Amino acid sequence: MVDDVLGDMQHSGIGEKLKALxxxxxxxxxxxxxxxxxxxxxxRKHGATDREIHDTVLIAATFCMFNRYVDGLxxxxxxxxxxxxxxxxxxxxxxxxxxxxKK
Amino acid sequence: MAxxxxxxxxxxxxxxxxxxxxxxxxxNELAEILLHSENNSLTRGERxxxxxxxxxxxxxxxxxxxxxxxxxxxxxxxxxxxxxxxxDYTTAPISDKLKALxxxxxxxQKGGKYVxxxxxxxxKTIGASDREIHDTVLIAAAFSMFNRYVDGLxxxxxxDRQVYIDRAAxxxxxxxxxxxxxx
Numbered sequence: 324m325v326d327d328v329l330g331d332m333q334h335s336g337i338g339e340k341l342k343a344l345x346x347x348x349x350x351x352x353x354x355x356x357x358x359x360x361x362x363x364x365x366x367r368k369h370g371a372t373d374r375e376i377h378d379t380v381l382i383a384a385t386f387c388m389f390n391r392y393v394d395g396l397x398x399x400x401x402x403x404x405x406x407x408x409x410x411x412x413x414x415x416x417x418x419x420x421x422x423x424x425k426k
Numbered sequence: 427m428a429x430x431x432x433x434x435x436x437x438x439x440x441x442x443x444x445x446x447x448x449x450x451x452x453x454n455e456l457a458e459i460l461l462h463s464e465n466n467s468l469t470r471g472e473r474x475x476x477x478x479x480x481x482x483x484x485x486x487x488x489x490x491x492x493x494x495x496x497x498x499x500x501x502x503x504x505x506x507x508x509x510x511x512x513x514d515y516t517t518a519p520i521s522d523k524l525k526a527l528x529x530x531x532x533x534x535q536k537g538g539k540y541v542x543x544x545x546x547x548x549x550k551t552i553g554a555s556d557r558e559i560h561d562t563v564l565i566a567a568a569f570s571m572f573n574r575y576v577d578g579l580x581x582x583x584x585x586d587r588q589v590y591i592d593r594a595a596x597x598x599x600x601x602x603x604x605x606x607x608x609x
Contacts, residue, residue, distance in 0.1 A: 347578075354484060355577025363429045373430035377446055380578040388571035394538025395530075395563040 340369040344379045351383035429580045438488035439572060440607035441581045450607065453572075458603035460565050461496075468558055470598070471500030472524055475511060476531045476565045477572075482512040483535045486573035488583035492597075493569075495590035499598050505587065522552050527562045534566035 327335040332345050343366040350357040358380070366376055393400075401407070413421070432441040443450035461473050474496040481489035494508045501507065511518045515528045526549040533540035541563070549559055576583075584590070597605070 351574050351578040355574040355579075356485065358429065358578045358580065360429065373432075374446070376430050377442060377579065378449075381442070381446075381449055381575055384571040384574035384578060387574055388567040391534045391538040391567035391570055392564055395534040395541045395567060396538075396560065397541070397543075 338369075340366065340371055343369050344371060344375065347376065347379050348383035351380055352387060355380075355384075427580075428582070429578075432579075432581075434608075436607055438492065438581050438583050439576050442575060442579055444607040451604075454602045454605055456568060457572075458601050460561065460568060461493075462598075462601040462603075466561065467555065468527075468561060469500065471497050472527070473561070473565055474500060475508075475524070476527060476562055477569045478508065479512055479515065479528050480531050480535045480566045480569040481573050483532060484570065484573040484577075486577055487585075488576050488581065489569065489573050491583070491587055491590040492593075495587075495594040496597060498591065499594035505591070523549070523554055526552055526554060527558065530559065530562050531566035534563055535570060538563075538567075 324336065328337055328345070332342060337345075343362075347358055347362050347366060350359075350362060363376060366379075371379075428441060430445075432445040434441055434444045436444055439453075443453070461477065462470065466473065474493045478490050478493040478497050481493060490512065494505070494512070498505060498508050507518070511520060511528075515525055518525075526545070530541055530545050530549060533542070533545060546559060550556075554562075
C-alpha cells in the first residue's frame with residue numbers, strides 16, 4: 324500500500340482528500356511558490372480544512388529540512404527493511420529517541 | 427491573501443505562527459538555537475547570513491529580507507554588502523571560511539546529496555569545525571523548511587525593504603524563542 328502511494332499516488336487506493344493533500348505536499352517539496360490556488364481549492368472540495376492544509380504544508384516543509392539534514396551530513400543509512408519496521412513499531416509510541424548506544 | 431484563512435493579517439511566517447501556536451513554539455526554539463544562541467563559534471551574523479543566502483536561493487522575499495537585515499545588523503554593514511553576498515559570495519569581501527560554509531549551504535538548498543566530500547574537506551582545511559559544519563547544514567535545511575512554509579501558504583510580505591531593517595535591532599535583542607508573532 325505505502326509503496327503504491329509512493330509509486331503513483333493518483334492511482335493508489337487512498338481517498339481523494341489525501342490525494343489532494345499529497346498533491347500540495349509534492350508542490351511544497353519543489354518550492355513554496357509552486358502551490359497554486361487551484362491546488363488549495365481541490366483539497367477544500369474534498370473536505371480539507373484550513374488547519375489540515377496548514378499542517379500538510381508544514382509537514383512537507385519540515386521533511387524538506389529533515390531530508391537535507393540526514394543526507395547533507397551523509398549520515399549512516401541502513402538498507403535492511405526489517406530495521407525500518409522496528410523503527411516504525413517504536414515510533415508508534417511517539418518520537419522521543421531511545422538512549423544512543425555509547426561507543 | 428494567503429491560501430488559507432489565517433485569521434490575522436500578519437506578514438510572512440508570523441501569520442501561520444499566530445494561526446498555529448503549538449507548531450510556532452518549536453519552530454521559534456529551533457531558530458533561537460541555530461541563529462541566536464551564544465553557545466556557538468559561528469557569529470550571529472554568519473549564521474543569519476547563511477539563512478538569508480539560502481532564502482534568496484529559494485526566492486523567499488520575506489525570509490531573505492528578515493534574515494538579510496539581521497545579518498546587516500550584526501555585520502554593521504549596508505544593504506548593498508548583503509546583496510553582494512547573496513548575488514555572488516565568492517567575490518564578496520568575507521572570510522574564506524564563511525565562503526566555504528555558504529558553498530555547503532548552497533548545496534544543501536538543492537538537496538542533501540549535493541554536498542560533496544570535497545566541500546566538507548575544504549571547509550575543514552580552512553578551519554571549520556565539525557560542529558560548525560553541522561550547524562551550517564542544519565541552518566540551510568531549516569531555511570529550506572521556513573521558506574516553503576512562508577511561500578507554500580502564500581503569505582504576504584512588506585515590499586519596502588527598510589521595514590525589515592527597522593525590526594532587526596529588536597529581534598537581535600529579544601531573540602526568537604517565545605517571540606510574539608503579533609509584535
